Amino acid sequence: MQILYEIQLYSLSESLPLVCRRFYTIVKSASPYFHAQYILGRIVRQKKISLSEIYSRALRYSICDQQVIQSLRHLVKGLNFTPQEDKSLVRLPARIFRNLRSGSSSSPTAHDEPLPLLQYLWDCPDIPKLDLNYPNGYPLTKAVHTKFVPLIKFLLHHHASPKCHDRLPVKVAIRKRDLGLLKLLIERSPSELDNGSGKQGRNKRRKLSDRVPLDVELLTLAIGVGANDIVHYLHEEKGVVPNMETIKKMVGRGKFK
Numbered sequence: 130m131q132i133l134y135e136i137q138l139y140s141l142s143e144s145l146p147l148v149c150r151r152f153y154t155i156v157k158s159a160s161p162y163f164h165a166q167y168i169l170g171r172i173v174r175q176k177k178i179s180l181s182e183i184y185s186r187a188l189r190y191s192i193c194d195q196q197v198i199q200s201l202r203h204l205v206k207g208l209n210f211t212p213q214e215d216k217s218l219v220r221l222p223a224r225i226f227r228n229l230r231s232g233s234s235s236s237p238t239a240h241d242e243p244l245p246l247l248q249y250l251w252d253c254p255d256i257p258k259l260d261l262n263y264p265n266g267y268p269l270t271k272a273v274h275t276k277f278v279p280l281i282k283f284l285l286h287h288h289a290s291p292k293c294h295d296r297l298p299v300k301v302a303i304r305k306r307d308l309g310l311l312k313l314l315i316e317r318s319p320s321e322l323d324n325g326s327g328k329q330g331r332n333k334r335r336k337l338s339d340r341v342p343l344d345v346e347l348l349t350l351a352i353g354v355g356a357n358d359i360v361h362y363l364h365e366e367k368g369v370v371p372n373m374e375t376i377k378k379m380v381g382r383g384k385f386k
Contacts, residue, residue: 130155134163141170157192164192165200173208180205181257184250185220195246202255218260219250226268229275237277244280251287259287266293273298273310281313291315291341299341306356315339315367343367345375352378 133155137145146156172178172186187193187201225243239245250256261268261284269289272280285291291298291314302310317337348369351359360379363369371379 134159138163138166138170141167161194161196162200164190164197165204168193168197169201169204179217181217181219184256188219188225189222191224195249198246198250198256202253206255217257218263219257220260220263221247221268223264223267226271229271229277229280237275237279239279241277241279244283247280247283261287261289262293266290266297269293269298269314270301273301273314274305276305276307276310278310278313281310285314285340296341296347299347300350303347303350303356303359304354306354306359308356308358308362311359311362315341315343339367343369345369345372349375349378 133152137156146153168187168190169183172183183205184198184201187198190197193201225246229237229243247259250259266289269281269284269291270293272284299311299314302314317340319337343363348360348363348371351363352375364371364379
């Protein structure tokens with residue numbers, strides 16, 4: 130079996146494990162360290178590559194889970210070349226969020242993937258910071274679509290923006306007629322004001338600004354999906370002023386008398 134591993138690492142071939150079912154099973158069931166060696170071997174064929182690009186490319190592989198990342202970190206430290214220095218962020222592939230499912234009988238928790246992996250990546254000091262808005266706000270949009278509240282809170286806390294892709298996460302929350310999710314996306318928590326320092330001082334009475342600009346487009350969308358509580362929230366609490374067309378819709382639905 131060891132000779133098969135060595136052959137695969139020497140060839141770094143995507144196709145070789147497909148020659149027979151037995152070989153595929155052996156390679157697939159290999160250790161995280163072997164998978165990390167294979168992934169890194171394919172990535173570092175270029176001599177000049179940034180650290181963020183190494184992790185961005187590694188995460189595209191379906192075999193790259195938290196254990197593989199742990200092994201990859203040790204391998205990267207032992208490389209005989211210095212990664213190109215830059216300030217770019219690690220781009221997360223859509224595959225990490227694609228398997229999130231909505232309509233589950235139980236609410237997702239902080240122990241459900243991909244949250245543990247994201248927390249690990251964020252906390253490792255030798256891994257560049259993550260671009261949680263790539264691509265086009267997909268992570269936050271998908272989390273809202275599946276009502277994965279712990280993931281939504283994590284993304285927002287680490288600078289994911291509900292404004293991405295023309296405020297798509299916000300629009301998804303409205304289409305789902307979920308006022309709680311909408312408020313979570315729009316309103317900042319007091320902890321964001323003091324940055325976790327616990328010291329408010331002069332900031333004690335400061336009004337927290339919303340994360341997202343609110344306008345008649347969102348109000349019209351809420352009316353269209355019959356989200357009456359959201360219509361009230363946007364119009365009465367947030368002061369969104371309807372235009373004439375929106376007023377007609379509100380009158381037609383009994384919102385104005």
